[in-house]
Amino acid sequence: MAEFRLGRHSAHFADHWERVERYGVYLAAHSGADVELVRLFAIIHDSQRRYEGPDPEHGPRAAHFVQHLDWPLDPQRRQALMLACHDHEFGKTSSDTTIGACWDADRLDLDRVGITTDLDRMSTEMGRKLALCRPLDRQQKANSVS
Template identity: 40%
Template sequence: MISKPLIEAIVAQYVQPLEGRHGLAHWARVLENGRLLADLTDADLAVVEHFAVFHDACRKTESFDPGHGARGAELARRLHKEGLVPLNEDQLALLTHACEAHTDGLITGDLAVRVCWDSDRLDLGRAGIRPAQGLLCTGAARDSELMQWAGERSLAGHRPDLLATEWGITLKDEIPA
């Protein structure tokens, strides 16, 4: 699980709109996609969860932004040194590789890394892109029902409950219950 102090540290340095296309709702959908895929594949859940909050955490723009994954990986390393990222060195290496290469279109590698990439690719609908089955890395992600479920949530801009329940965050245009 992502701790509130960790999400607060990531959000504090985030320069794009929290409600933006690459913002908190996207991170939360990627987290939910990743949790589901990790359960289906037995991938390392801790790596997958941390990828969700770091992969786009250092974007400078909502459009083409080369190097944003590497910057996210560097943030993960820094916050790991500060004790906010509870991963061992092997897990941290997988996380940082997943962040650095998440826009490269790769489909092979460690299972946890592939699940990370799939969890993000399944949320491409928010940008008007339907994920290509051939660019998904796991059989679980290529399942047509799972692709439809994730795609509908992405297109609708679904805001997972975990934003409030786990992270304690209410986005600007949401009305507190």
């Protein structure tokens, strides 16, 4: 995405988006989450990062980006995507199926930066199950669903 400022070696660049998408689609296949929103979340949620390290405003900036995104979304779905982006790094859980899938998918890729996923911060049962798998096994499972 042209919006991304941190370069191709960033831990928050496209290979991360791709894994978040794979995890999100896998979770959606088990929960009925909105797959299109999960996919949009994957490519947008970190797109507004300005710093590789702590950047607590990158979620709110991503939500602002979604607000003005030229993509056909009804107001309710746009609102859900904005919330998913806005709060994705604030350590919350969600009972909303789609927002929960988005946040879990992002947290399942924390091992890329040496962080073990905190089970108490997972929103979905399947997310918790995947978090207990070794990263390569988890990725393999996620890649089995298209």
